[in-house]
Amino acid sequence: MRDLRVAVIGAGPAGIYASDILTKQHEGARVDLFDRLPAPYGLVRYGVAPDHPRIKEIIKALRRVLSGDRIRFIGNVDYGTDLDLEQLQEHYDAVIFSTGASSDRPLNIPGIDLDGSFGAADFVSWYDGHPDVPREWPLTARKVAVLGAGNVALDVARMLAKPADEQLTTEIPQNVYDGLKANQATEVHVFARRGPAQLKFSPMEFRELSHSPSIDVIVHEEGFEIDEAGQAAINASKSTKLVVNTLLKYLENEPSGAPHQIHLHLCEAPVEILGEDGRVVGLRTEHQEFNGDATTHGTGEFRDWDVQAVYRAVGYYSSPLRDLPFDDAAGVVPNEAGRVTDVSGEAMPATYVTGWIKRGPVGLIGHTKSDASETIACLLEDLDSLPTPSGGDPDALLRHLLDSGVEITLWDHWERLDAHEIALGESAGRERVKVVSREDMIAAGRAYAEDLAS
Incomplete structure (x- = not known):
């Protein structure tokens, strides 16, 4: 099969599972996983009550996926503001939206x-x-x-x-x-x-x-x-x-x-x-x-x-996404088994959805996995018909974002922030104390590495 570059928008469980399934089923696939927050995990980090740590155990499995060398986390990038669909399709063979419902x-x-x-x-x-x-x-x-x-x-x-x-x-x-x-x-x-x-x-x-x-x-x-x-x-x-x-x-x-x-x-x-x-x-x-x-x-x-x-x-309830149709009553992007469909019911080229933006805010983790499997199966069925991106190297898109003043966070930034939150917790006798502000999250992801080196 041809090599495949895919952008996934939304780094919660749905996006991470889709990335994992794709890279396991296609040896030539590489995924850039974008999220509007500086940290991954979506509603597992920001939707689970803090006094239910057992539910957060899923983060351990998600972390193993994101640590893989063919999946790249790119945080603090807001789709619709920093990126649009046309830009993504210039640099990727396909785009999967997994923005959830918040x-x-x-x-x-x-x-x-x-x-x-x-x-x-x-x-x-x-x-x-x-x-x-x-x-x-x-x-x-x-x-x-x-x-x-x-x-x-x-x-x-x-x-x-x-x-x-x-x-x-x-x-x-x-x-x-x-x-x-x-x-x-x-x-x-x-x-x-x-x-x-x-x-x-x-x-x-x-x-x-x-x-x-x-x-x-x-x-x-x-x-x-x-x-x-x-x-x-x-x-x-x-x-x-x-x-x-x-x-x-x-x-x-x-x-x-x-x-x-x-x-x-x-x-x-x-x-x-x-x-x-x-x-x-x-x-x-x-x-x-x-x-x-x-x-x-x-x-x-x-x-x-x-x-x-x-x-x-x-x-x-999910939020509408720029450049995509939206069903206001159902609160989802219209789709057939994960293929996004336009107002005429035709599939939009190389554009997919998974998770709650696809099916609505129902179901548990098991549903999210099977949902991602269905979407990835459709993407791989469409592989021969996917248009070849004109922009070439996706790193060019990242350089454009950096040149535009977007403070991108990558996986190593998250690991530093993660270590910083754990250190804050240790001083208080807890497993972790969460950093709240976006600016502090970004700064901690960079500065903590300097603390370790000093």
Whole structure:
């Protein structure tokens, strides 16, 4: 097969898996893996709660891939600003987009824009030390609502309820610790539209919700309904059964009097965020009943909840990409098995997608791997028809970026930053302390090498 130069845009798990599969299946393939952040790993670094280090174990596998000599990490390059599709296609045989989904899916209910109404993705980015979000977060509400029935809702609820000092074993930076230390929340209310069998929590993460001695988990009986479709789902899925069993244990437990509480309300759909003087003062929900097929309908029975902040965790949403079509309703780039399709439904030459930008923000790591395999299979099927790039050496593109003032970070820069964060952690008795600002990340990736040499 002909030698192959491929650009992958997005250095999270989807992009890394695609790069790994391609280089394993094509001996002449080389990949340049671009990311808009100075560090790799995407949502594994910036979307996983800091008190779930086991999930971050995946970084070890991703690191092994990026250490390969035929995959080159190129960070701090923003597609759409520093690069466009035409430039990439001048220098590469094909381009794969794996930019994921990092924004909040919209929730169109009255009051959603009030002060005190937040997207969960923004909050996650804050407590994970993302360089592009503010360093402070308003945590003055004593009673908080979290809307959603997935793991992100659990993470948000737990981070709001858990005392800051219990996070000192994690990698949180100082600004996040300071913010959590000032947190006023004592009650966190999680609202799910449907019943026990439709919760999307991971069993282990749901069990761990009560592991803090400072938190009581309280499940309310109202809405604890399992219809025939729900029972069938429980019978068909071990994961669903484990979640429901944990739910029953929480339901039976007597509160211990812990200073913080997480309340779980089932079959309650948010219909309005209540405001006064532009700020959140409550949440209105409508009680739901099952239709017999796992769907629900509103009963006309409304309830107002006394909360001062609302976090919506109703799903992630991808951002449109320059030069590519975008399906606003689905939040994906239109494609057929990973081949990007234009407005007429025809495949765009040498242009592919994988991961959440391809299929939407659903599925776990296993889905991401199979998704990447499908996309790479299509690319290799198209190999003979891929146009030969006119720009020749991809290093010319990197020189252009450097000449344009883009502060590129490469793999050795990341390794220095990585070592620097680990060193910060050692001085605090932790495995790592994350560096937050983009400027500090870039500087640490360069200066730490000088520290080692001195």
